[in-house]
Amino acid sequence: METARSSVIVAIDGPSGTGKSSTSKAVAAKLGLSYLDTGAQYRAITWWMLTNGIDVSNPEEIATAAAKPVIVSGTDPAAPTITVDGEDASGPIRTQEVTSKVSAVSAVPEVRTLITALQRSIAAAATGGIVVEGRDIGTTVLPDADLKIFLTASPEARAARRSGEVKGSDLTATREALIKRDAADSGRKTSPLAKADDAVEVDTTELTLQQVIECVVTLVEGKRVAA
Numbered sequence: 719m720e721t722a723r724s725s726v727i728v729a730i731d732g733p734s735g736t737g738k739s740s741t742s743k744a745v746a747a748k749l750g751l752s753y754l755d756t757g758a759q760y761r762a763i764t765w766w767m768l769t770n771g772i773d774v775s776n777p778e779e780i781a782t783a784a785a786k787p788v789i790v791s792g793t794d795p796a797a798p799t800i801t802v803d804g805e806d807a808s809g810p811i812r813t814q815e816v817t818s819k820v821s822a823v824s825a826v827p828e829v830r831t832l833i834t835a836l837q838r839s840i841a842a843a844a845t846g847g848i849v850v851e852g853r854d855i856g857t858t859v860l861p862d863a864d865l866k867i868f869l870t871a872s873p874e875a876r877a878a879r880r881s882g883e884v885k886g887s888d889l890t891a892t893r894e895a896l897i898k899r900d901a902a903d904s905g906r907k908t909s910p911l912a913k914a915d916d917a918v919e920v921d922t923t924e925l926t927l928q929q930v931i932e933c934v935v936t937l938v939e940g941k942r943v944a945a
């Protein structure tokens with residue numbers, strides 16, 4: 719007999735610009751789930767390091783400072799928030815400077831241990847279910863997630879999407895920057911960007927955002943009704 723499950727944990731991973739945030743937020747809002755942007759947490763710790771004079775080219779210095787900032791994520795998909803030591807960090811974490819340094823900071827094992835523990839505690843507290851998006855959610859953070867999705871798209875499509883967000887941006891430079899960041903995120907030793915063996919891969923290159931959202935909603939609904 720099929721029974722409705724009260725909560726579901728969804729892990730959505732993939733490279734930069736594949737649509738993880740847009741899709742995860744929309745799916746969570748539509749299904750009444752919480753939402754966690756784990757990239758925002760790595761950006762937040764990177765921003766704290768930069769504003770506190772930490773040399774982000776020095777992994778030992780990063781490791782020593784990693785436990786100092788207090789990072790708090792709000793999980794309402796309609797208004798996700800992120801604060802560092804009580805200060806709203808949602809704007810500063812999106813600067814070019816943070817984007818260019820976040821891969822180096824997030825590769826430090828001590829940083830990953832702390833942020834992973836934070837992510838697991840947030841997921842455990844979300845008793846109504848949650849969509850968690852990032853790079854290592856299905857492989858490392860929540861290996862027992864009910865549903866794992868790995869979004870992909872061609873570098874050209876991803877660069878075009880990102881360029882569309884910033885007026886006058888250079889498409890080639892945008893493409894090179896995201897390929898470089900993906901290579902760093904995939905090549906690090908500790909919990910690299912990777913598809914979990916049991917993840918469903920969705921290539922979004924030729925899909926509209928609405929089509930991706932509908933596809934993921936269908937997959938989640940399938941999991942919400944337990945066999």
Ligand SMILES: Nc1ncnc2c1ncn2[C@@H]1O[C@H](COP(=O)(O)OP(=O)(O)OP(=O)(O)O)[C@@H](O)[C@H]1O
Nearest residue numbers: 733734735736737738739740741879922925926927
């Ligand atoms: N299928 C799609 N078709 C067209 N545009 C899309 C699609 N999916 C997402 N976008 C757009 O692409 C941009 C990047 O999407 P989004 O921020 O959700 O990606 P992401 O995977 O979370 O990226 P990052 O990992 O860098 O944060 C946004 O402007 C979004 O509206």
Ligand SMILES: Nc1ccn([C@H]2C[C@H](O)[C@@H](COP(=O)(O)O)O2)c(=O)n1
Nearest residue numbers: 756757758760820824852853854903
């Ligand atoms: N689970 C995660 C999420 C993010 N990161 C790192 C690697 C990304 O380049 C960076 C920023 O993420 P974005 O905001 O672009 O989604 O954070 C990670 O290592 N693990």
